[in-house]
Amino acid sequence: MTASLEQLRRCHFAVDLGAARTRVYVKGTGLVVDQPSAAAVNTRTGALIAVGELAEKMTGRTPHYIRVVRPVSGGTVVDIEMAQRMLRHLLGDKMRRALRRKPILRAAACTPHDADPLAQRAAIETLVGLGVRKVELVDTLIAAAIGCGLPVEQPEATMIMVCGAAATQVAVLSLGSIVTAERLPVGGEAVDQAIVQHLRHEHELILPSQSVRPLQLALSGNGLTAQGPASTEIHGRDVATGLARSVQVDTAAVRDAIQAPLTAILDGIGKVLRACPPDLVADLADRGIMMVGGSALLPGLDQMLRQATGMPVHIAERPDVCAVQGLGAMLEGRITPLALDPLGT
Structure with missing residues (x-):
């Protein structure tokens, strides 16, 4: 943990900027923002058109002068200005005014494990661009372990796996x-991409970007297990003709296609x-x-992890x-x- 618990208690709100979703927790209020990390911008004027869920729905459906951008990639902010604009709109005027009343506004933020200084x-x-005077950084692994109720402060082993959209973090x-x-x-995006590539190569089918997560479509039922449905119907666009087409996909073949990213985990x-x-x-056993x-x-x-480990x-x-x-x-x-009092000598 980069920041101490005493420093974190003085913070007024916390931000988890993820590649897929942005979440904001305000002290004394709770979770106030849980939206996709996306923003739609008019490239002609630079105006921000939509953020969050509305911007996510616009992906792949906009005219050429409207671009949907994602200011966070792999848990790292890659476009600071756009991330600030997105956060301002997600928080809303009322919440931002309430936070600005603090004499010295403090915030906490999650960072991926071993995040570089940049x-x-x-x-x-x-966060400084939002008026924050002091920012405390917390490792995502520790924050997630505390959030799911693991006894992190005790002298016993706990193992956590944070499965994100762009990366997977594992720690003891x-x-x-x-x-x-x-x-x-x-992460989840790599698994989705493996399924998309499989459907393109084996069935000459292109899935739309708004395809309600191709993973959930292809792996309905019991998913990765052999007890799932033998086949499932997928709708997409034919590579050659460009027309809409439906195919019956063998879920066993889909399971084989996603083994490469899962093996890396x-x-x-x-x-x-x-x-x-x-x-x-021994504790982890x-x-x-x-x-x-x-x-x-x-x-x-x-279930796959249980069988493998x-x-x-x-x-x-x-x-x-x-x-x-x-x-x-x-x-x-x-x-x-945990209080560790030094022993007297």
Whole structure:
């Protein structure tokens, strides 16, 4: 954790800027923003047309002079000015006026594990542009672990896997700190892309960008497991003719197509466990892995991890908002650090 709990208690709001969604928690109020990280811009005038869900719906459906942009990629702000404009509109005038009444406005923000100084600076600059005077940074892994109720501050091992849209982060935590962790450039988008490429190569079908997540369409039922439906119908556009067409897709073939990105996640888990002290690994044999993040709801992923690791695998109650809820718990002072009193000599 970059910031101390005492510093975080003085913060007034917290922001989780993700590649897929942006979430804002205001102290004393709760979660006030949970919207897609997207903004629609008029390229002729530079005016902001829409943000959040409306901008997301406009993706792939706009005239040439309207562009839908995503200012966050892989958990890192890549367009600071656009991220600031998006946050201003998502918060709304009333909430921004209430926050500006604070004498010294303080905020907390999630950053991916091992984020480089430029990525940390981008997150700070984004919030400073909103009038924040002091920004505290918190590792996403620790925030998510607190948000899903893991005993992070105790001298026992907890393993968490944050499944994001652009990356997957795996860590073993103990005594409020990260013992060992890995950040893998594979997330829900990579799995979706594997399915899109499979349908294009095998069935000459192009899926629209607004296709209600191709993953959920192709892996309905029990998803990645063999007990799921043998085939499912997919609607898209024919590569050659450009006309609308429907095909029956073999879900077993889809499972094979997404094995490559999922294998990378399994390799990352193995690497974390190999670098972990034996005593902590023994704890994990009983407690298992906690999955959080929007992509944790990938159908059948938890069962695949159980079979591959032989460990219990759990999905958080609300996996998509665990990180921002963890930040909120720290802001509200609901986390009590373990007191380590020095022994007298």
